[in-house]
Amino acid sequence: MARKSRLNAYIREWIAQHNRTIAALAQEVGSNENSFGSWLARNSYPRELIPRLGEVMGIGTDFELLSRQFDFQVNAKRGPAPRIGSAVEGDAEDAPVAIIRAGRADASSYQEQIRSRIAHLTPGDCLAWIGLDRLPPELDVRYWPQMAAELVQAMLREVDFVYLHAGPLATDREAPSPPEAEPDEASPVLRTSEFVRDGADWTLRLKSLEENLSEAFHDSGLKADEARARVEGRMHARGLGHCPFMTPGHLYVSIRRFNHAIGRYEHDGLCVFPAPEGAMLLPLAEREATRLQEFVAHVIDVEFPGARAMAHRISPRKPAPLLKIVPPIS
Numbered sequence: 403m404a405r406k407s408r409l410n411a412y413i414r415e416w417i418a419q420h421n422r423t424i425a426a427l428a429q430e431v432g433s434n435e436n437s438f439g440s441w442l443a444r445n446s447y448p449r450e451l452i453p454r455l456g457e458v459m460g461i462g463t464d465f466e467l468l469s470r471q472f473d474f475q476v477n478a479k480r481g482p483a484p485r486i487g488s489a490v491e492g493d494a495e496d497a498p499v500a501i502i503r504a505g506r507a508d509a510s511s512y513q514e515q516i517r518s519r520i521a522h523l524t525p526g527d528c529l530a531w532i533g534l535d536r537l538p539p540e541l542d543v544r545y546w547p548q549m550a551a552e553l554v555q556a557m558l559r560e561v562d563f564v565y566l567h568a569g570p571l572a573t574d575r576e577a578p579s580p581p582e583a584e585p586d587e588a589s590p591v592l593r594t595s596e597f598v599r600d601g602a603d604w605t606l607r608l609k610s611l612e613e614n615l616s617e618a619f620h621d622s623g624l625k626a627d628e629a630r631a632r633v634e635g636r637m638h639a640r641g642l643g644h645c646p647f648m649t650p651g652h653l654y655v656s657i658r659r660f661n662h663a664i665g666r667y668e669h670d671g672l673c674v675f676p677a678p679e680g681a682m683l684l685p686l687a688e689r690e691a692t693r694l695q696e697f698v699a700h701v702i703d704v705e706f707p708g709a710r711a712m713a714h715r716i717s718p719r720k721p722a723p724l725l726k727i728v729p730p731i732s
Contacts, residue, residue: 406470406471406472408445409447409455409472409473410443410474413442413455413459414442424438424439427458429514430518441477444475445473445475446477452465452469452474453468456468460662463663512539512674512682512683513539513542513545515683516538516683517539519670520549520552520561521552523559523659524659525560526560527562527657528561528562528563528658529562529564529656530564530566530655530657530698531564531567532567532645532648532653532656532697532698533566533567534567534568534648534649534650534652535650535651536651536652536653536674538565540553540611541607541611542607550614550618554619557615557632557636563637563638564638564656564701564702565604565608565638565639566645566698566701567640567641567648568604568642568645568648604641605641612630612633615633615637616629616630616633619633638702638706640706642701646697647694647697652673652674652676653673653681654673654674654686655670655672655673656671656672656694656698657672658695669691669692670691671686671690671691671692672684673686
């Protein structure tokens with residue numbers, strides 16, 4: 403029987419080959435450098451850390467398979483917070499509580515988590531944002547310097563980005579009411595001046611993002627028209643009149659990525675929640691994540707006919723009737 407490789411030796415070799423650091427890998431798996439360095443030195447890790455390491459290093463997430471492939475010990479220490487988008491052991495309703503208690507809730511944590519996820523997207527993958535009054539980090543001037551390089555590299559890898567928001571025209575549209583019912587003045591939230599302004603802000607920020615990315619591509623050697631075409635081919639934005647995933651303070655994220663370890667696409671449905679301690683990125687329950695996935699695919703299919711192949715990569719199923727969109731006012 404062949405002798406198994408020590409996991410800590412493999413990790414160190416992987417770090418060297420990928421020009422990474424222990425600190426960077428620790429952050430990607432949700433740990434801190436001191437704890438991770440100690441586990442690495444002893445080749446002994448919390449059980450829940452092993453699948454996360456496997457995901458980041460591209461060697462699979464099945465604990466039993468990894469334990470047969472590598473030599474390591476499992477310690478009883480509490481591991482890092484559950485990885486965003488992964489399942490949490492225990493009752494489903496306890497999962498968000500477990501993540502909130504174990505995770506960080508500082509204002510910059512979810513931006514860094516998104517940046518890290520973008521860095522791992524490969525050709526054909528897609529990241530979609532749906533928001534009302536909260537902006538994705540790449541549309542926020544505070545985080546653009548940290549996001550710029552990852553976005554440019556992702557677009558060079560042919561990763562697609564979708565931005566769905568309440569556009570300034572769509573926000574003026576009142577939700578339809580039955581003919582016999584009087585419209586409820588409190589119900590059409592998207593009509594309020596606050597959200598009209600926020601929708602317009604998305605539009606202006608997206609225009610600035612497109613210009614900034616075009617300049618970045620131009621600086622890398624592309625001609626101006628080629629740079630603009632490269633960005634326009636990977637950025638897909640639309641203001642929607644009505645959307646079931648537009649909620650004040652929330653930001654929904656749908657990520658479709660190819661898992662090379664198992665040879666198929668996987669989907670992550672996430673949401674940035676306005677927690678008291680600061681905005682937090684948490685996974686959606688399976689039912690809501692599937693609906694989010696189907697909704698994004700439907701919008702792409704309807705609004706971006708030239709990108710329909712991308713829609714079918716995101717979701718091969720037809721969307722549920724609940725998720726049909728109302729086209730924006732032209």
